[in-house]
Amino acid sequence: MDLVIRNGRVFDPLNGVNGEVKDVFISGGKIAAKAQKNAKTIDASGKAVFPGGVDIHSHFAGAKVNMGRLFRPEDHLxxxxxxxxxxxxxxxFxxxxxxxxGYKYAEMGYTTVNEPAVPPLTAIHTHEEFIDTPIIDKLGLLLLGNNHQLIEYISKGEKEKATSLIAWMLSRTKTYGIKAANPGGTFAWGWGKNVKSLDDPVPYFEVTPAEIIKELIRINRELKLPHTVHLHTNNLGHPGNFETALKTMKFSPLHITHLQFSSYGGDSWKTFSSEAEKLARAVNGNKGISIDLGQVVYGDVTTMTADAPFEFGLSLINRQKWSNGDIENETSGGVVPYYYSRKSGVNSVQWTIGLELALRIKNPWQAFITTxxxxxxxxxxxxxxxxxxxxKKYRDQTMERSHKWASSRTGLGSLDRELTLEEIAIMTRAGPAKRLGLDLSLKEGNPANIAIYDISPEERDGKKIEKAFSSALYTIKDGKIVVKGGEVVDSSVGKTYYVSPEVTADIEEDIRKRFLYYTVNVGNYGVDMDYLPNPVEVKTNG
Amino acid sequence: MAEIILRAKEIPSTGLEADCISPDRFAGRSIKEIEDSEVYAGNQVEKLGKYFDVHGEKADKSTEIKIVIEGDCFRVKRIGQAMTGGEILVKGNVGMHLGSGMRGGKITVNGNADSWVGMEMKDGSIEIKGNARNFIGSAYRGNWKGMKFGEIIVHGDVGDNLGTCMLGGKISIHGNAGQFLGFRMQGGEIIVDGNSGSRAGAEMEAGRITIKGRVEEMLPSFKKEGNKYIGDLSENGKGEIYIEEG
Known part of the structure; x- marks a missing residue:
């Protein structure tokens, strides 16, 4: 059905539209230049019209996510x-x-979500869950920072083969880009070890995390992948790790994910503090870096990451259940429940860091909202x-109810900046989309993914803002109204974005040999097109 | 006290999820409204009135309500779930999750109860005149916080895993208990007048268990001091188990 969204305040940052009152036309599932005959009208006067939300980092599908469901039945009760x-x-929950x-994302006005940790061997599981996650468009990043074959190539300096291996794996698994989680560290976990810094070589191979990151960035450029390398830094989650993050930012272009977990000062949990200011300054001075927050929200969570040694450490801290997954020659992962308490000094500092980063990084195109x-x-x-x-009032209220470290050990209290609706539109849709290499703006001919919120640019009442963004008045996906008044009214199968870069070197024999050490045959490895009900290939070197 | 009587008609053998049977949910509702309360029969939403004849008088506060349930309700689950006050009397048998997450009030069962009685209960009291099955006063699967306060009394025998992850409160069993009594217990007190199955107190960290009869087999990870056992040492636990017959 064709639609006209009348008189809304439109926020379309990529095209420089900042809150102007105008009409948006939709025809045949795409944004159109003018109204079609018999188009249905949505009156959006006084409302905000955004492009559909884009989540650049959310573990929502795949083996590890499913482990998070399976081993917490208490979250389902x-x-x-x-x-x-x-x-x-x-x-x-x-x-x-x-x-x-899928329904919950749509209800918040989100239409594109990136699953940032797909182990190559279990990519088929991720795609199976993509099929069953309705409405939203999906893409997955492949875990490549700890791949045995790749690390062998890097240690022998076989650059062309390394490039081709990644091209082969991306094509084979129908994923979108390169993710590295604790590069080298997760590999060391195979021997029960970890790496401590960027220059700490992985056991039995004279390769350092710094070399792996540099090599991945080179490969990313050579394959002309749409997204940058998506990096979970080494040393994540430990006091004093901000120095590792600072050094990592020397490599670019790079997307450093959940930077909050890498912004810690002090040398123990007792001296724990926020170093968000230093990191924000580094981001401000380096256009090649983008980050997402990894903002802490007080309450119950399930931590899950391909940084398996980190999860083991966490399980020792909170003495709860722990699940470790070993993905053969490729990576590993862990899952541990955790509770962020406002009464805990460490947790309160963690809570401030994400917000501090968001407020101190000047260019919203470099910092995106995630948890x-x-x-x-x-x-x-x-x-x-x-x-x-x-x-500011709303975060001050939360700060007052937090442990005193939140104000004494961080700089959040001194920040008066209040983000505008345009900045929010950038940090939740335009920015992440651009960084992923996707044009999801309201340009004519683009898919009509739109969220309409009941909010005015002057609104500063925290509760009202929260309510407005929790339930979109309308979510329109590919020109179809899928959410009305915060409730799903229609469902559809979303698209899956993927890349298939060209393999140039002859690596067939190497792959054949490697598969002697896999539990699967190379013929059964990877994902067929049958698993992508609505595929969209994005252009690369191929 | 206003009495509301529910007389069971034919209960489906696949079970009925009736968390609406609670003084809190009945408070301020007319008998007609109570009959219209939602229950789940499998994946179908049905009305309470389809399975129960409802009589009695309306009351505004939960503390003023006494619900009397007649007939066999062994397949009716979640009665009194999360209730905060008032009273429930079940004259026959009762199904799973009786009074789970309950915060106050009193439940009495004249017959037998299925598993999960008083699961994760916060306060209040439950008395079962017959036997009860497994996981009494314990944490839900996967959770590590069991019963917190309140009291559970069972006159007959109970099954396995009684008081799993119990944090506080008191459970008294007049009959015998099965295996894994007080598994992962972190506080509170369990008293068993009869015998207990093996592995009593496994992984317990704190709390006290008294067994007046015999234990089938005590775990080796407890330190014996007379008739008192301290452990579970595999968890550096300081829990106490008293066994009167050694």
Missing amino acids: GNEIPARGKFRAGSG IVPSTWAT DNPNAGVFTHYPKIIAWLMS
Whole structure:
């Protein structure tokens, strides 16, 4: 059906539209230049019209995510979502079941979500969950920082083969880009070890994390991949790790994900503090770096990451259940529940860091709103984070209820900046989309993914901001109204973005030999096109 | 006290999820409204009135309500879930999750109860005149916080895993208990008048268990001091188990 969205305040940052009152036309699922005959009109006067939300980092599908569901049945009790008409039942608050995940994202006005940690061997599981996650468009980044074959190539200096291996794996798994989680460290975990710094060589191979990162950036450039390398830094989650992050920022271009977890000062949990200011300054001085927050939201979470040694350490701290996954020659992962308490000094400092980063980084095109879902908070908490960023009063209220370290050991209290709706639009859609190499703006001919919120640019009441962004008045996906008044009214199968770069070197024999050490045959490895119900290939070197 | 009587008609053998049967949910509602309360029969939403005849008088506060349930309700689950006050009397048997997450009030069952009685209960009291099955006063699967306050009394025997992850409160069993009594217990007190199955107190960190009869087999990870056992040492625990018959 064709639509006209009348008289809304339109925020389309990529095209320089900042809150102007205008009409948006939709025809055949795309943004159009003018109204079509018989188009249905949506009156958006006094409302804000945004492009659909884009989440650049959210663990929402795949083996590790499913482990998060399986080993926390207590998260499903009391969080049941009954079936409603043609909409499927689900359960879970921290890690909802697949169908519920799609509905919840759509209800918040999000239409594109990036799964940032796809182990190559289990990519098929990720794609299977993509199929069952309705409405939203999906893409996945492949875990490549700890691949045995790749590290062998890097240690022998076989650059062309390394490039081709990554091209082969991306094409084979129908994923979108390169992710590295604790490069070298997760590899060392195979021997029960970890790396401590960028220059600490991995056991049995004379390769350092710095070399792996440099090499991945080179390969990323050579393959002309749409996104930059997406990096989870070494030494993540430990006091004093901001220095590692600072050194890592010397490599660019790079997307450093959930920077909050890498911004810690002090040399123990007792002297723990925020170094967000130093890192924000480094980001401000380096256009090649983008980050996402990994903002902590107080409450219950399930941490899950391919940084398996980190998860082991966390399980020793909070003495709860721990799951470790070994993905053969490629990577590993861990899952541990965690509770962020406002009464805890460390947790309160963690809470301030994400906000400090967002407020101190001057260019919103370099900092995006995430919670590293479900590690620091759940994706359904994004509206709360937006409210903290838009209203000083609101974050001061939370600060007052936090441990005193929140004010004494961080600089958040001194920041008066309140983000505008345009800045929020950049940090939640235009920025991440651009960094992913996707044009999802409201330009004529683009897919009509639109969210309409009941909010005015002057609004500074935290509760109202949170409510407005929690339930979109309308979410329009590919020209179809899927959410109305914060409730899903229609469902669809989203697109899957993928790349298939060209393989130039002869690596067939090497791959054949490598598969002697896999539990699967190379013929059964990877993902067929049958698993992409709605594929969209993005151009690379191929 | 206003009495509301529910007389069971035919309960589906696949079970009924009826967390609406609670003084809090009945407070301020007319008998007609109570009959219209939602229950789940499998994946179907049905009305309470389809399975129960409802009589009695309306009351505004939960503390003024006494619910009397007649007939066999062994397949009716979640009765009194999360209730904060008032009273429930079940004259026959009762199904799973009786009074789970309950915060106050009193539940009495004249017959037997299925598993998960008083799961993660915060306060209040539950008395079962017959037997009860597994996981009484324990944490839900996956959770590590069991019963917090309040009291559970069972006159008959109980099954396995009684008081799993119990944090506080008191459980008294007049009959025998199964295996894994007080598994991962972190506080509170369990008293068993009869015998207990093996692995009592496994992984317990704190709290006290008294067994007046015998234990099938004590774990080796407890330190014996007379008739008192301290452990579980595999968890550096300081829990105490008293066994009167050694």
